[in-house]
Amino acid sequence: MTTQKTVIPITELEQSAFCQTEGNLRTKTLEEEFRAGVRWQKVPARYLKLSVAELDRGIAEARSALGGTTIVLGHHYQREDIIKYADFRGDSYKLSKMAAQTRDARVIVFCGVHFMAETADILAGSGQTVILPNMAAGCSMADMARTDDAEDCWADLASVLGGVAGEIIPVTYMNSTAAIKALCGRNGGLVCTSSNAAEAFKWAFARGKRILFLPDQHLGRNTGFKMGIPLDEMVLWSPFRPMGGLAPDQIRKAKVILWQGHCSVHTRFTVEQIRMAREQYPGVKVLVHPECTLDVIKAADLNGSTEFIAKTIGAAPPGSIWAIGTEINLVNRLAHEYPDRKIFCLDPIVCPCATMYRIHPAYLLWVLEGLMTGLVINRVHVSEPTRGQALLALERMLEVGG
Numbered sequence: 001m002t003t004q005k006t007v008i009p010i011t012e013l014e015q016s017a018f019c020q021t022e023g024n025l026r027t028k029t030l031e032e033e034f035r036a037g038v039r040w041q042k043v044p045a046r047y048l049k050l051s052v053a054e055l056d057r058g059i060a061e062a063r064s065a066l067g068g069t070t071i072v073l074g075h076h077y078q079r080e081d082i083i084k085y086a087d088f089r090g091d092s093y094k095l096s097k098m099a100a101q102t103r104d105a106r107v108i109v110f111c112g113v114h115f116m117a118e119t120a121d122i123l124a125g126s127g128q129t130v131i132l133p134n135m136a137a138g139c140s141m142a143d144m145a146r147t148d149d150a151e152d153c154w155a156d157l158a159s160v161l162g163g164v165a166g167e168i169i170p171v172t173y174m175n176s177t178a179a180i181k182a183l184c185g186r187n188g189g190l191v192c193t194s195s196n197a198a199e200a201f202k203w204a205f206a207r208g209k210r211i212l213f214l215p216d217q218h219l220g221r222n223t224g225f226k227m228g229i230p231l232d233e234m235v236l237w238s239p240f241r242p243m244g245g246l247a248p249d250q251i252r253k254a255k256v257i258l259w260q261g262h263c264s265v266h267t268r269f270t271v272e273q274i275r276m277a278r279e280q281y282p283g284v285k286v287l288v289h290p291e292c293t294l295d296v297i298k299a300a301d302l303n304g305s306t307e308f309i310a311k312t313i314g315a316a317p318p319g320s321i322w323a324i325g326t327e328i329n330l331v332n333r334l335a336h337e338y339p340d341r342k343i344f345c346l347d348p349i350v351c352p353c354a355t356m357y358r359i360h361p362a363y364l365l366w367v368l369e370g371l372m373t374g375l376v377i378n379r380v381h382v383s384e385p386t387r388g389q390a391l392l393a394l395e396r397m398l399e400v401g402g
């Protein structure tokens with residue numbers, strides 16, 4: 001019997017690089033931040049020592065010189081010293097749609113992570129260029145579904161089920177590479193977000209008996225659970241074991257086959273943290289992201305996408321108390337924007353997403369100054385046939401709405 005080697009993505013190993021036990025996250029010079037034990041993209045030496053004030057001036061000058069030809073998109077999880085330059089802010093889906101709708105801008109600088117820039121490029125117009133300021137800003141969850149492993153899985157499932165037509169539909173979370181989206185597109189499947197996962201499941205079940213859900217096991221399990229699918233009909237596919245570690249009968253009986261991936265940020269939240277928050281703040285409402293584990297979802301009061309979290313807090317009454325289970329930069333921003341509400345992160349350790357955090361203002365200045373001289377640095381481009389197949393899966397997602 002052969003066993004595959006377990007490959008843990010580097011992005012997962014690097015996740016705790018910026019964790020702090022106390023204090024605010026404060027932007028330092030890039031040279032100082034380089035000391036964190038993660039991979040950074042190399043930049044010309046002059047950007048290493050620039051202070052936050054110098055970077056601020058430089059970015060403002062570059063923005064004004066470039067005018068409306070360039071837009072900057074900022075994901076909710078970006079640090080404050082990046083989000084303040086964003087023309088639009090939102091979650092990955094909202095930002096990609098904005099990128100597609102903003103046809104006047106020739107260049108889209110996406111301050112987020114790699115799969116988001118890929119999605120923006122797929123949805124963008126033919127004359128538009130998408131830039132990711134730091135190419136080392138990946139996503140550990142997306143890295144957990146490698147293309148060849150997913151292709152092997154699909155072939156294995158076809159062999160057990162006697163073909164895939166009417167038997168299984170691949171559904172991928174937005175947080176996946178363009179290659180995984182393309183796999184779904186060419187095999188009759190679609191993309192979903194954390195807002196429309198249930199609609200995507202219904203769409204898929206209308207076309208097949210079961211779903212292969214990639215790459216986040218928790219969003220998949222939480223969605224299935226919410227829809228009433230018994231837990232023993234949702235099985236876990238390990239990319240590190242032959243046939244996913246499953247017996248043929250388990251696969252045939254399953255309604256949902258969950259890829260063994262997770263978000264390194266959202267799996268930090270625990271039921272014990274919720275218990276402590278309730279003990280310390282009677283009346284607290286616990287609001288978490290659906291990338292958290294099922295036990296956390298069950299123990300929380302509410303769960304939903306980043307946009308849902310932001311909207312819920314925005315609509316909350318003054319004096320209300322909120323413990324939030326999502327990325328710390330968004331939690332801190334909400335606490336700052338709504339000082340009449342008590343808002344805090346469920347996790348007492350300040351631990352940002354280590355890949356989002358790699359978009360340092362020095363990288364933003366670097367790519368903007370490049371554009372001022374006519375140089376495109378860090379273009380993210382998805383070529384055919386991946387682009388067309390991934391677009392198909394994204395268009396099916398738009399069809400289901402949500």
Ligand code: SF4
Binds near residue numbers: 077175
């Ligand atoms: S928060 Fe999680 S899913 Fe989002 S970019 Fe970071 S690692 Fe990926």
